[in-house]
Amino acid sequence: MGALRQSGLPVAETTYLALGGGLGSFVWVDYLRVCGTAVDDIAVVGYEPVPYGRFQRLCRHSQIFDEQRIRSDSGARPDNLWGWPGYAVQEMAGLLRQGKWGEAGRVAWQIFSETALADNYAPRAETVYRALEREMKRIGWRQMFHQGEICAIRQTDDGRYVAVYVPVGEGDGRAPHCFVAPYLHLALGHPAIQLAPESQAYRQNTGDCHLLVQAYEQHEHIYQQLARRGGLVILRGRGIVASRILQRLDEIRRATGRDIQVIHLLRHALTADTEYGRARRRMRHHWQWQPYNFPKAAFGGDLRQVLAETAPEARLELLAAWGGSTTSDRRDWRELVAQGRRQGWYRLVFGAVGCIRPNGRNRLILHLQEESPLPQESRLVADFMIDCTGLDDRLTVHPLLADLSGRYGLRQNSSGRLEVTPDFELKQLRNGEGQVFLAGTMAFGNVYAPVDSFMGLQYAAQRSVEALIRENAPGLRPLHGWESARQWWRWQRGVEP
Numbered sequence: 097m098g099a100l101r102q103s104g105l106p107v108a109e110t111t112y113l114a115l116g117g118g119l120g121s122f123v124w125v126d127y128l129r130v131c132g133t134a135v136d137d138i139a140v141v142g143y144e145p146v147p148y149g150r151f152q153r154l155c156r157h158s159q160i161f162d163e164q165r166i167r168s169d170s171g172a173r174p175d176n177l178w179g180w181p182g183y184a185v186q187e188m189a190g191l192l193r194q195g196k197w198g199e200a201g202r203v204a205w206q207i208f209s210e211t212a213l214a215d216n217y218a219p220r221a222e223t224v225y226r227a228l229e230r231e232m233k234r235i236g237w238r239q240m241f242h243q244g245e246i247c248a249i250r251q252t253d254d255g256r257y258v259a260v261y262v263p264v265g266e267g268d269g270r271a272p273h274c275f276v277a278p279y280l281h282l283a284l285g286h287p288a289i290q291l292a293p294e295s296q297a298y299r300q301n302t303g304d305c306h307l308l309v310q311a312y313e314q315h316e317h318i319y320q321q322l323a324r325r326g327g328l329v330i331l332r333g334r335g336i337v338a339s340r341i342l343q344r345l346d347e348i349r350r351a352t353g354r355d356i357q358v359i360h361l362l363r364h365a366l367t368a369d370t371e372y373g374r375a376r377r378r379m380r381h382h383w384q385w386q387p388y389n390f391p392k393a394a395f396g397g398d399l400r401q402v403l404a405e406t407a408p409e410a411r412l413e414l415l416a417a418w419g420g421s422t423t424s425d426r427r428d429w430r431e432l433v434a435q436g437r438r439q440g441w442y443r444l445v446f447g448a449v450g451c452i453r454p455n456g457r458n459r460l461i462l463h464l465q466e467e468s469p470l471p472q473e474s475r476l477v478a479d480f481m482i483d484c485t486g487l488d489d490r491l492t493v494h495p496l497l498a499d500l501s502g503r504y505g506l507r508q509n510s511s512g513r514l515e516v517t518p519d520f521e522l523k524q525l526r527n528g529e530g531q532v533f534l535a536g537t538m539a540f541g542n543v544y545a546p547v548d549s550f551m552g553l554q555y556a557a558q559r560s561v562e563a564l565i566r567e568n569a570p571g572l573r574p575l576h577g578w579e580s581a582r583q584w585w586r587w588q589r590g591v592e593p
């Protein structure tokens with residue numbers, strides 16, 4: 097600490113420091129506030145001015161606009177740790193107020209009969225953002241938040257940690273600032289977007305970001321050109337983003353009447369449903385359909401328990417059986433795929449891509465390498481390619497975590513992420529009384545499967561705050577019975593915790 101003070105850098109002290117400033121940080125800070133911590137004892141550092149900033153950008157780029165429905169259930173509310181009333185009840189109340197009885201009835205039917213007789217309910221993205229704005233105000237988020245880019249985290253010699261960050265915007269320009277705190281929470285999200293290796297090679301060779309895009313990048317120009325002239329698009333990936341982009345392409349096709357063709361290029365065909373015990377995930381048209389990214393029982397039911405009791409080296413197998421590349425089991429998306437194949441504008445092609453190159457006339461040529469049991473071409477020519485293969489979660493691509501892990505020799509789990517305790521603590525970083533917790537995708541592969549979900553962020557927050565309460569961390573009181581009811585009532589009325 098002496099050296100830090102002598103460095104001349106501005107140093108501020110706090111008790112609870114949340115690094116990242118996204119949804120994971122928000123949920124943790126919300127929990128701390130509800131458990132009694134004062135605004136003055138919490139600081140948050142992150143890059144985005146609002147906690148849903150990165151989430152919203154990634155959603156919008158991948159065509160999940162604000163009015164579209166996302167992929168979580170009614171009770172998974174990052175703004176409400178009790179989960180009640182869920183988004184569905186809120187939506188019904190809003191519809192009733194507007195006199196839309198029929199629509200309210202449909203939502204009611206959906207939540208009472210999901211998923212046996214109806215698709216599972218999911219809130220609209222804008223509902224989530226609005227609810228977060230309300231909770232931000234209630235807990236005093238803006239007073240705690242400091243916008244900046246975090247460069248390093250180190251232990252101090254007095255049982256605390258220092259985070260060095262460069263503030264963004266007004267003030268001291270690019271001069272680094274420091275925050276020192278005994279309790280740290282890291283929720284830094286996905287480190288980078290992912291391109292399939294062949295797409296990456298194409299980018300490096302040509303520098304082109306116009307014909308070949310990653311779905312999480314801004315790529316509106318593709319839809320605009322297709323709306324004007326039609327064309328052929330190659331889609332890669334089998335997740336929810338690929339579904340939504342296919343839907344957008346179909347919307348443009350219908351609205352403009354242009355000839356828009358889609359080739360869905362998949363590495364291999366799927367031949368059967370995925371089974372785990374008596375549970376079954378359906379495979380149709382070589383897509384895997386499942387309501388959420390993990391079975392519901394992995395969020396809070398028996399599968400959560402199964403994973404917690406499984407030896408660390410065997411977890412990977414379970415996680416692969418329950419998760420993987422799946423898309424939301426929505427009737428409209430299932431019908432879209434079936435109809436597209438029937439009408440011929442949507443085709444499946446299987447094979448590994450050998451190389452991708454421009455054809456000199458603003459189109460792409462893809463050479464396929466692999467044989468396939470299904471009839472297919474070995475060379476594809478397309479106007480655009482949209483890579484929906486996801487986000488890159490390797491530790492090595494996250495400079496801050498890679499640095500921290502290298503400096504303190506943090507252990508990795510079988511999924512290549514950081515090993516955390518069941519309370520989401522990075523045990524190797526214990527520093528006297530000081531503790532560091534990790535949430536979100538970088539905590540994947542430990543005792544809880546859906547870490548990268550609203551519910552997973554809430555679960556991690558609850559476990560870590562309860563651990564802090566057990567350790568008598570300052571300013572926190574347990575959230576039992578009466579206190580929980582009292583706090584919920586304050587939440588309900590929008591009153592500060």
Ligand SMILES: Cc1cc2nc3c(=O)[nH]c(=O)nc-3n(C[C@H](O)[C@H](O)[C@H](O)COP(=O)(O)OP(=O)(O)OC[C@H]3O[C@@H](n4cnc5c(N)ncnc54)[C@H](O)[C@@H]3O)c2cc1C
Nearest residue numbers: 116118119120142143166167168245246284285536549550
């Ligand atoms: C497109 C998309 C849709 C999703 N839909 C759902 C859904 O429907 N339901 C669901 O439950 N889950 C969903 N998820 C998963 C999950 O809820 C989100 O990924 C969520 O945003 C994770 O929260 P986080 O805090 O870990 O990451 P983020 O919300 O991304 O926050 C991390 C923050 O850390 C910041 N950061 C990172 N490094 C630094 C640094 N060095 N300095 C400063 N700041 C830094 C980033 O800028 C970012 O703002 C979705 C994810 C994506 C990508």
